[in-house]
Structures are given as C-alpha cells and as structure tokens.
Amino acid sequence: MSRTVESVPRWAVVTTFVLSIIGLGFSIYLTITHFQPHALVCADTGTINCAKVTTSAQSYFLGIPVAILGLFNFVVLLGLNSPWAWRAKNYWLHVARFALSVVGMGFVLWLIYAEIMIIGNICLYCTGVHIVTFALLIVLTRVTPTQLGWVASAPLE
Amino acid sequence: MANATASKKAQTPAKGGRPAGLFTWIAVGVVLVIVVGLVVIKMTSGSPAAKASTTFEAVDATTMSQLTSVPTSVFNTVGVTSPVAPISGPSPLSGQPALTKTVNGKALPLIQYVGAEYCPYCAAERWSTIIALSRFGTFSNLGFAQSGASDVYPSTKTFTFRQATYTSPYVAFSAAETFTSIPDPATNFYFPLQKLTAAQTALVKKYDTMQYIPTFTSTQENGSIPFIDMANKFLSAGASFTPATLAGLTQGQIASALSDPTNPVTQAIIASANEQSAAICVLTNNKPASVCSSAGVKAAKKALNIK
Numbered sequence: 001m002s003r004t005v006e007s008v009p010r011w012a013v014v015t016t017f018v019l020s021i022i023g024l025g026f027s028i029y030l031t032i033t034h035f036q037p038h039a040l041v042c043a044d045t046g047t048i049n050c051a052k053v054t055t056s057a058q059s060y061f062l063g064i065p066v067a068i069l070g071l072f073n074f075v076v077l078l079g080l081n082s083p084w085a086w087r088a089k090n091y092w093l094h095v096a097r098f099a100l101s102v103v104g105m106g107f108v109l110w111l112i113y114a115e116i117m118i119i120g121n122i123c124l125y126c127t128g129v130h131i132v133t134f135a136l137l138i139v140l141t142r143v144t145p146t147q148l149g150w151v152a153s154a155p156l157e
Numbered sequence: 158m159a160n161a162t163a164s165k166k167a168q169t170p171a172k173g174g175r176p177a178g179l180f181t182w183i184a185v186g187v188v189l190v191i192v193v194g195l196v197v198i199k200m201t202s203g204s205p206a207a208k209a210s211t212t213f214e215a216v217d218a219t220t221m222s223q224l225t226s227v228p229t230s231v232f233n234t235v236g237v238t239s240p241v242a243p244i245s246g247p248s249p250l251s252g253q254p255a256l257t258k259t260v261n262g263k264a265l266p267l268i269q270y271v272g273a274e275y276c277p278y279c280a281a282e283r284w285s286t287i288i289a290l291s292r293f294g295t296f297s298n299l300g301f302a303q304s305g306a307s308d309v310y311p312s313t314k315t316f317t318f319r320q321a322t323y324t325s326p327y328v329a330f331s332a333a334e335t336f337t338s339i340p341d342p343a344t345n346f347y348f349p350l351q352k353l354t355a356a357q358t359a360l361v362k363k364y365d366t367m368q369y370i371p372t373f374t375s376t377q378e379n380g381s382i383p384f385i386d387m388a389n390k391f392l393s394a395g396a397s398f399t400p401a402t403l404a405g406l407t408q409g410q411i412a413s414a415l416s417d418p419t420n421p422v423t424q425a426i427i428a429s430a431n432e433q434s435a436a437i438c439v440l441t442n443n444k445p446a447s448v449c450s451s452a453g454v455k456a457a458k459k460a461l462n463i464k
Contacts, residue, residue, distance in 0.1 A: 055309050057405030105184070109191050116195045119311065134188060141180035151179060 003091040004149050012143040016081040016136060023132040024074040026125050027067065030054065033125075034067040042124055053123035058114035066111065070129055073104055077136070091148065098144040105137045213320060214301045216408075221299065223412035224284075224316075225291035229451060232431055234418035236456035239428040241421035242398040246432035246461050247391035248371050250364070256389040258329035265329040266388035266440035270318060271361055273336040275305035275347045278396035279383040280315035281403060284411065285429035286385065287316060292434055292448045293441065294325025301408060305338045305347065310400035314408045319350060327441040328388070333357055335382075360386050370394045391436040397429040431457040439463060 033040040034054060042050030053059065059066050079085060080097040088094075108130045115122050145151040216224070237244060258267040270286065272279035280303065287296060302317035304310060318332035333354075336347040353361065365384040367373040369392055373381070378394075385393040402425045403411060414420040418427070435457035438449035448454060458464075 049307075051309050052307065052311060055401060055404075056311060060404065102184075105188065109188065112192055113195055116199050120307065137184050137188075138181055141184045142178065145180050 005089055005091050005094060006147045006149065008086060008143045008147050012139055013081075013083050013086045015139050016086075017078075017083065019132050019136050019139070020074060020078040020081045023129055023136070024071075024078055026128045026132065027071040027074045030067040030125055030129070031065075031071045034059070034065050047122055048124060049121035050123040050125060052121045053115055053119055053126060056114070056119045058111070058118060061107075069107075073100070076100060077104075081136075094144060094148055098140050098148075101133070101137050101140045104133050108133045213317075216299045216301055216316060220408055220412045221296075223415055224287060224299075225296060227288055227291075227415050227427065227430075229447075229453075231416060231418045231423065231427055232434075232453035233451055234453075235424050235427040235431065236453050237428045237431055237460045239398065239421070239424040242402040242425035244425065244428045244432060245372065245395075245397050246429070246457070247385065247387060247393040247397075247436045249436075249461070249463075250369060250390055250392050253364075253389040256360070256386060258331065260329050265325070265327065266390070267329045267331060267386075268388065268437070268440075269357060269360055269386040270330070270332040270383065271353065271357060271365075271385075272318075272332070272334055272383040273347070274302050274317050274319070274334050274350065275308055275336050275338040276382050277304035277308055277310035277313045277400040278381075280304040280310075280313040281396040281398060281400040282383045282385075282393075282429075283315050283318070284403075284426045285397060285433055286383075288415075288426065288430040289433035289437060290323060290325070290328075290330055292430075293327045293437055293445070294323055294330070297322050297324075303338060304400070305340070307340060310404065313400045313403050314406060314411065315403075316408070327444055328437060331357075360384075364389075364392055365394055387433075387436050388440045390439055393433075397432065398425040427453075428457075432461060435461055435463055 033050075037051060037055065040050055040054065042048070054067070061069060077097070077100060080093065080100065085093060085097070111126065112130060115126070237246075256267045256269065257264040259265075268290070272282070287299065290296065298320045300317040300320060302315050304313040304315065306312050317334055319334045321332060323330040333351045335349065335351055335353065337350050339348050340346070341348045361380060361384055363369070364386055365381060366379045367376050370378070370381075372395065373379070381394045383394070383396065385391075387393070402422055406422065411422055411426070414423050415426070417423055431453040434448060435454050438444075438454060438458070441449070443449035
C-alpha cells in the first residue's frame with residue numbers, strides 16, 4: 001500500500017515548533033516544582049492556587065507525577081514538531097504527532113476536570129500547558145488531515 | 158510499513174470529500190463544549206466545603222482495630238525503612254524541667270500534641286502518633302477527619318483527637334485541635350475548635366521555636382503544627398513524612414494496608430511510629446519491654462542516637 005505525505009505550510013512548522021518549546025518550558029518548571037515545592041512562585045489564595053493543584057492526589061496518574069508525563073510529552077512533541085521531522089517522508093511519524101496531540105488534549109481535559117470539579121483551584125502554569133496543547137491541536141487538525149490525504153486539500157499557504 | 162512519498166505541493170487531490178478545516182472545527186467545538194460545561198456545572202453547584210458537616214464521626218471498630226493492633230512483625234520488618242517517603246524523627250531535648258501529668262495520683266510523663274483538623278501535616282502525623290501511643294496504652298473516641306479541602310495536600314484522610322481519651326500506665330497524652338477543617342468566610346480561615354490552655358500555650362511559645370526545633374530555618378516557622386512535646390525530652394514540629402504519601406487514599410485503605418510491611422504508605426507510617434515509640438521508651442524507662450526491646454524500636458533508637 002502506498003501512502004502519500006504532502007508538505008505543510010511553513011507557518012505550521014514554525015508555530016508547532018515554537019509551541020512545543022513553550023510547552024517544554026512550562027513542563028520543566030512544573031517538574032522542578034513538583035520535587036521542590038518551595039520553588040513554586042504562584043498565588044495561593046482564592047481560585048488561583050498552584051501549590052494546591054500540584055500537590056493534589058490528581059497530580060499523580062497511575063503513580064507517575066503528571067508533571068513528568070507532561071515533560072515526556074513535550075520532549076517527544078519537540079522532536080516530532082522539529083523542522084526535520086516535518087520534512088520526513090515517514091507517514092506514521094506524522095500520524096504519531098497527530099495522535100499524541102489528540103491524546104494530550106484528552107489528558108488536558110481530564111486535568112481541567114480535576115482542577116474545576118475535584119480540586120476547586122486553578123494552576124496558572126498548568127493552564128499555560130493546557131493552552132499550548134490546545135493551540136497545537138488546532139494547528140495540527142488544520143494541516144495534518146490535508147498533509148496525510150485524509151481530506152480535501154485547502155489553500156494553506 | 159507503508160511506502161511514503163512526499164510532494165512539494167500543499168494542494169492535492171481531495172480524498173473523502175471532507176473540507177480541510179472540519180477536524181479543526183470538531184476539535185475546537187468538543188474542547189469548548191467540555192470546558193464551558195464544566196465551568197457551568199461548577200458554578201451552579203455548591204462547594205464541597207460549604208456542604209461539609211462539623212458532626213463528629215467516631216472511628217468504626219474495624220478501622221480502630223487495624224490502627225491500634227498493627228502486628229509486631231510489621232513494626233520489626235519496617236524498622237525505620239521508608240524509601241518512598243523519608244522520615245524525620247523527634248529531636249532530643251535536654252536540661253528542661255520534666256513535663257508530667259498526675260493520673261490517679263501518679264505523675265506520668267506527659268506527651269502534649271497541638272494541631273488542627275485543617276492541617277495536612279497534622280493529618281499525616283496523627284497516623285503514626287496514634288499507632289505509636291497505642292503500643293503503650295489505649296485510645297477511645299477517636300474520630301474520622303480530613304485536612305482542609307482548600308489547603309495544600311487537600312482532604313488528606315486522618316483522625317481527630319477532638320474527643321479522644323487515652324489511658325496508659327506509662328505515659329499521659331493530651332491533645333488540642335485548635336481549628337476545624339471547615340472554612341469560616343468571616344475570618345477567611347477555619348472555624349476555631351479547641352482553645353489552648355495557659356500551660357499548652359506556654360509550651361508552644363517556648364519550645365515550638367527555632368531555638369529548640371533544629372529543623373526550623375527561620376523564626377517564621379515558630380508555632381508550626383503539628384507540635385508534639387514528649388515530656389520535654391523530645392520535640393517534634395511538622396509532619397515526620399510528607400502528606401503526599403496519603404494522597405487519594407481513604408482511612409479504610411490506609412488502615413487495611415497496615416499489615417503489609419512492603420506497602421510504601423505503611424512503611425512511612427510505621428517507620429515514623431517506630432521512631433516515636435523509641436522516644437516514648439526513653440520516657441517510660443524502656444517499659445514495656447515487649448515494645449522497647451523490639452527490633453523495630455531498636456532500629457529507631459539507633460537512627461535517633463538513643464542509647
């Protein structure tokens with residue numbers, strides 16, 4: 001079976017790479033503060049309370065700190081969203097990028113549910129990660145289906 | 158793996174006839190509907206704290222038994238080993254007047270606890286304190302409790318000493334839970350519960366300070382809870398292991414695992430209980446021998462440099 005991989009517009013390559021770097025930055029900070037809570041600089045009164053979120057029971061998933069899962073996610077995404085990876089001809093590499101973005105967004109929705117419905121507080125840095133993940137999903141849903149020939153092509157450039 | 162070919166044009170023949178932006182609109186729509194839905198549900202429902210009750214709920218017999226009858230083999234197997242959650246034991250105090258309480262005409266070494274129900278560090282510490290003291294005497298009227306839902310390590314499951322009594326031929330125990338875990342909108346803190354006596358206040362003011370607590374790094378930590386004064390021979394301020402260890406677990410889950418020395422939560426609680434037991438043994442002149450000569454307490458004595 002032959003699968004085609006179309007090229008994507010330059011803006012998508014640049015945007016996803018920059019978003020991945022920003023997401024990685026947030027994730028590194030959240031991982032550091034997970035192990036060194038005193039390093040966390042954030043309001044701790046009212047709705048915004050990073051410490052309460054990052055020390056909650058929901059800060060672990062299957063026994064693994066969510067911060068580390070986020071770090072791993074963005075390390076992989078940074079590689080997949082690098083200009084070199086975008087130029088790759090391997091069909092499944094682009095599918096993996098898209099799938100990871102969708103799974104990441106699903107996980108973010110669970111974390112938002114935990115913040116709003118269970119913990120009752122919002123973590124600013126976590127919200128930063130959520131926004132980056134959402135933005136990545138928007139870009140990837142815009143270009144990947146066309147890139148992989150799933151939908152009719154559209155003028156992207 | 159499929160053979161892939163790249164073309165240089167973004168405009169390719171249509172497949173499936175779906176517009177290119179369809180996936181984006183679906184993704185944005187789903188995410189927005191879920192997030193907005195969560196916010197609306199949250200705003201139209203009451204907060205858990207507002208619904209919380211201050212009613213005292215006594216610990217059931219099963220949990221009480223699991224809590225106060227930890228097998229000796231578990232104490233001895235765990236010793237002071239807690240690789241997942243490191244333990245900090247009580248610090249020795251010397252040259253201070255004896256702290257005692259007269260019980261049935263006999264002056265017993267007094268162990269004074271000061272904490273609060275909202276406090277997550279107290280929540281963690283009570284587990285090991287109750288277990289340690291239960292080796293020297295008997296608790297009754299312990300109640301279920303959890304730390305503040307809006308504090309760090311929220312809703313850590315624990316017990317309360319608010320109505321508890323303790324009898325022992327070796328030591329006396331006194332506890333003060335100064336606040337509930339129910340937020341008080343009027344003060345933006347928690348509803349007060351038990352006031353400290355003048356004697357308790359004096360102990361806190363003198364010993365719960367940087368001068369006597371070696372782990373304090375600034376005077377801002379003075380007055381930290383939980384504070385435990387063991388007859389002016391040992392002091393403890395703060396939790397001996399992180400409350401994160403107990404995150405997401407119910408009292409029943411924690412208590413039922415206390416017979417498993419390989420469980421990381423059990424190891425943290427029991428290692429701390431062994432260290433507190435070792436300190437209490439100093440107060441009781443190593444009585445009872447069945448506790449103070451046990452392998453677990455011996456390991457704790459070694460860790461605390463107690464001879």
